[in-house]
Amino acid sequence: MSIFWFIPTHGDSRYLGTAKGSRNLDLKYLQQIATAADSLGYEGVLIPTGRSCEDPWVVASALLPVTQRLKFLVAVRPGLHQPALAARMAATFDRLSGGRLLVNLVTGGSEEELAGDGLFLNHAQRYQESEEFIRIWREILTRSHTGEPYDYDGQYLSVKGARLLYPPLQKPYPPVFFGGSSEAAHHLAAEQVDTYLTWGEPPAAVAEKLADVREKAQRRGRTLRYGIRLHVIVRETEEAAWQAADELISHVSEQTAAVAHAAFARMDSVGQQRMAALHKGRQGKTRKDLEISPNLWAGVGLVRGGAGTALVGSAEQVAERIKEYAALGIEDFVLSGYPHLEESYRFAELVFPLLPPSLHKGLQGQHDFSIGEVVANLYTPKVAQS
Template sequence: MPVEFLGIATTNDQSETSARSTRPFDLGYLERLVRAHADNGWTRVLFAYGSSGPEPAALAAHVAARVPDIELLLAHRPNVSYPTYAAKTFATLDQLSGGRLSVHFITGGNDHEQRREGDTLTKDERYARTQEYIQVVKQAWASDEPFDHHGPFYDFDDFVLDTKPFEGRTPTISFGGSSDAAYRVGAAEADIYAVWGEPLDRTREQIERVHAEAAAAGRTPPPRIHAAFRPIVAPTTELAWEKAHRVLDRIEARKAAAGGTLSRRHPITSPENAGSQRLLAIAAAGERYDDVLWTATAKATGGAGNSNALVGTPEDVAQALLAYYDLGVRVISARGYDLLDDAIDFGRYVIPLVREGVAERDARAAAAARADEPAVADEPAA
């Protein structure tokens, strides 16, 4: 089965380890970064969402017109628009990009960040709203006739989209979260379920939970699984770990210079969202898992999003990723701390090894299937 790779698209080069050296809104940097992903084997790039950041749909439209050979993943929060408007925006972007759009729905795990844009619902209410929102978007994409909707969060009559997604396709919907409500909603509605990189046994537990919730919702097959990591790669294992500790030192230095914080969006201590709580609990239990998974970066950032690292040579990291593939992970998100150079290096040195390993697995599976086929008796002569 194919494996896909997700990178990041952003308008400046700031990361947890360094202040930006570009302008805050640098279209040239955005295009170079996306072009680097497209030229080095990545499948798609993510346009992230934050209350203070640039509007990601506009950035995706800009990139769609300038980089024609990479897919686009648009992050979207349901609190910022009505679902009929969102369905129209997504369909328009899918047309502009020639069918390259996917949408990642973010329910929101931080009450304070949500209130910055007027969202005062509780966490469980937000998940219920997200499910209704996704259902409306799907119906708008699919329906050729006007329809009415009367739900707990949205109420409208006689809506139909004249502009549908490109050539009748349905853009892929992805979704993430580690709470009970997240598993329930995402497993019922999403095509891809996103988890943050955790040790193999914890990842297996999450996949089993998603599959169980999908079965309970009558979903066959279940969503594909997406796992996210921060690769720290060097030519030798020793150099990779030296690099990893330099990364950690730079994170701590930036945090100290900023008075103990890294982002207005995420607290260093006591995060509200279940995913970050899981990452911090794993980090508290141990710093290194499965040889190459390193939790020190997650601990230093408060479990802020994609923050567990994979440390090693390209071969080490590729073998680690293939172990996740063997669990059922089919989409790998990888973002380095030097966004541009690390995207190039990961694409050149790690992605080909992972794809080679997947191809070998596919070939073995095909050979085994052929071996299991019953022999066909020769037809009798006339």
């Protein structure tokens, strides 16, 4: 199991849907989150992409010098990046980071946003272009280890004599992550990527999606890793966790939620449609209204696009839900929580010790977190064993 955290380049706050409690998003704050994730033992961090975000490659490069082992999951964007240039960027970052790059293939889910970036393709066309993009990208990087040029003539993308002189450190290329809920997305995942990501849906729905991608991959003689993207709200008690969930959306007005829901409805992303269907734009803001599965809460999705669900509960409950997803075949957990700095510590301190060592052997400090303050200048507190 690998546990990832999140770099909130679209903003951070104590409350959703309001300027109240918002954080000043500058380099020092992003570096605080990255160094916290690095020291706490998270496998890596996801850096988001899109119109509302700072550029992920610039941010990742700025965080590289202040971290030691943290991996960076950074987006490539078919239609916005050219595959040869994206391959060069990936190889450079991978070498300079000592092999700490992971690549997130993002097709985009809003025709309106993509039009603003100069991309005018419908849903089906974007997936066809993405298939050509990642095929070219992979081949250029793979052949860079032997110096072979690459030719490709596709419907949307073509290269002739593409060659990368400086190969990536990871062979044959940095691992590719990809998420999507449509049939086209499942086909692309099965054929081209290394890790398929799903947003946080109830376990039965996740199992169904994984089974479909797994079957498609097996038909192609391929085996994938699987991951899930979730928010987390964990506290010492279940009651405190649900209180924190209610507080997180306590300033969301009906007007703000309605505007967000209307915007989500205009997107052609199947994954976004599935997220919106979980809360159905409901204005109710209680556990009863928005708990869609044990400890799985759809409140974040009232105003946030993309991943809209959170695991809410005590440390023991959240750890149990994680193990349930792991039993389905999920290996990579990409998590976040508001505010992201404090919640990175809270999750690591409360939940990491409850995960079986065999499931998180890569995490630092499995059972020996800080001993705490020395008592009476003499006695050191004992570390509880899980």
